[in-house]
Amino acid sequence: MLQYPLRHVLAAAPRETIPPPFPWATNHRATVHTRKYLLENKIVKIKGSVECKRCKNKFEMVLDLEGKFSELWSFIQKKKDSMHDREPKVWMQPVLPKCQHCGQENSVQPSLAGTKKKAINWLFLLLGQMLGCCTLKQLKYFLKHTNIHRAGAKDRNLYSTYMGLCKQLVPEWFGS
Structure with a gap:
């Protein structure tokens, strides 16, 4: 459908598997299932832990995938x-x-403090358009484990993370 190149994609390296941290995550670090897989398996509500910056309450937020x-x-x-x-x-x-x-x-942020990088809820952050709450180190972790070139500037890394996650969700829209 859409030819939207992901520049600087590195050659795929062997990847260590991990227990999937969420039903929408695969057993590879920083990788989510495709949208097609999620819909076929009726995974349409994506949950994530959040915290209010003002009142400090922690709670779970649910986002509609589609x-x-x-x-x-x-x-x-x-x-x-x-x-x-x-x-x-x-x-x-x-x-x-x-x-x-x-x-x-403008006060509810994802709970990322103390979260191990392999347990970051990437799909929740993408759908909530909250990837900007990640540190540069967390974004570089995503890019490293998805074989996408890591630039020095946070804006380029953030862009690559958004596009990388979109490509994981709907690879058919990006071509080969």
Whole structure:
């Protein structure tokens, strides 16, 4: 469907398997199942741990796979010509969800502190467009384990992470 090249893809190296940290994750680090697989297996609600920056409440948030991915893909289609392998500002500094406890806007962030890198909920971060909450080190971990070139700048690494996850979800849209 869409020819959207992922530049700087390295040759695939043998990968160590791990127990999948989520039903939507594979047994390879930083890798999620395809959208087709998820739909066939009725995995349509993607859960993630979040915390309010203001009231400090921790809770689980649920995202609709189809609705959120459609919203993200539509955004990418509109902005793709202006991205130039760099993320749009809204990805670098994401507008965060409203807290269901204290009602504060732009306050719910993913719970990443203390999370082992192999247990990062990549699909939840992608669908919530919260990958910008990741550190540069976490983004480089994703890129390393998916054989995508790691650049020095966070904006390029963030862009590559978004595109890499989209390609994992719908590889048929990216061609070979």
